Amino acid sequence: MRTLTAAGLPATGRFLSKAGWVSRVWVGDEYVVRLINDQRHRDAYRHEATVINLLAGSEVPHARHLAHGDGPDGPWYVSERLPGRTLHEAWPTADSATRQAMIESLGSALRALHRVPVPADLLPPWLAAALDGTKPWAAFHPPVVGAALQQVEAARRVPGHDARLLADVADWVRERLALFAADAPVLVHGDLHGANLMVDQGRVTGLIDFAEALAQPADVELDIILRWCAKARDIPPTPNEQGLDETTLTEIPGLLRGAYPELFEREHLRERLNFYDMYGELTLYAHHPYADDREAAHDRIVRLLSGHNYLDELVW
Structure with missing residues (x-):
């Protein structure tokens, strides 16, 4: 080769x-x-x-x-090459004790990751280009707190946008920006789900694929992890594979909270997670090339404004 x-x-x-x-x-x-x-x-x-x-x-x-x-x-x-298989591959046949050990190991790995010194402006080049308008597209994750209002303005440039909805969203975003004012950015993987974790004998042997890593608040990490737990069938490891059955992942949030409690101890955590979700839906509404997907994002934004989203399906 x-x-x-x-x-x-x-x-x-x-x-x-x-x-x-x-x-x-x-x-x-x-x-x-x-x-x-x-x-x-x-x-x-x-x-x-x-x-x-x-x-x-x-x-x-x-x-x-x-x-x-x-x-x-x-x-x-x-x-x-790291030893083992992806968590996506290992999870279905793992027994309860092995599953607990793997998630406890993940908690330790994330704690170590979030302690790594990182430049405050670290962004993947493709995400920076999406945010500055050089190559705008539906870069819906990882969320970038300081760019949320930018996404509102991008959505306002879309023909046929819902102006009243976006006015409400802009107010909603502004009201919540203060939640992040005291945050120090840490190194966040940005795309951590079952296919990007290698495990072997009940431990994480490696976090893989750091192409979306960036400097953001630590609990940004939960945006994709919890989304994967709630909607795993929508997040397959490759376009041609099936995602896991979400009902097999229900214990992960609680296990991760036990292993890395400080990741879950931010004040107003649910509102912060809702904010990250809103960022993602706004980018889809502003940039997705297909009208049906933009309309679906519109409907999820309406639901978010009423305080509901995929997190309603999780116990964490």
Whole structure:
């Protein structure tokens, strides 16, 4: 494989091809090779390499970065292979004690991640471009607190938008910005769900895919984790696979709270999580290319304004 040659590694051994949302992946005995298949994320691997460098010397379990670059097949990234399987793969057959151990290990990994020193302005390049209007699109996660009103203005530029609704949303956002005034940004993975966690023998061997990592309040991490628990069938690991049955994930929020209680101890946590959800729905309403998806986001925004969303389905 010429990518391995470009990385200065032996192009030998067996590799299993796997699909992905943003990357094509080849998993070998020692290495994992990824190639970008979504050109909106061309700089994702450069950003990921930067984030992995931040993890050096920390207690965060992660795959060691070996090389990255840009070649005839597009941007590429090579990392070591971690032991085990993804949490998505391991969860259905794991017994209760193993499940508890895995989530306790996840809590320790997240606590370590959120203690890593991080530049306050760290943003993935594709997300920065989406926010500054260079390449606007439905960058609905991870949420960026300071950009929420920007998304209201972007939605107001959409033909046929609901002006009265957006006026209410703007007021709703302004009323809640004070909830985040005292937050210090930490390093947040930004896309942490079952497919981005490697586990083996009841422990997390690595958080993987840091392409969406950024500096935000620590509880931003809960936005995707809790969403995955509530709507796992809508968050499959690849476009061609099925997500897990949400009814098998009901214990995760409580287990994670027990393992990393301070992540759940923010004052007004439910309102903060609602804010992160509103950010995501606004970006979909403002930028999604399909009218049906924009209308669905509109309806979820209406529900959020009344204080209800996917969190109603969780016990945490």
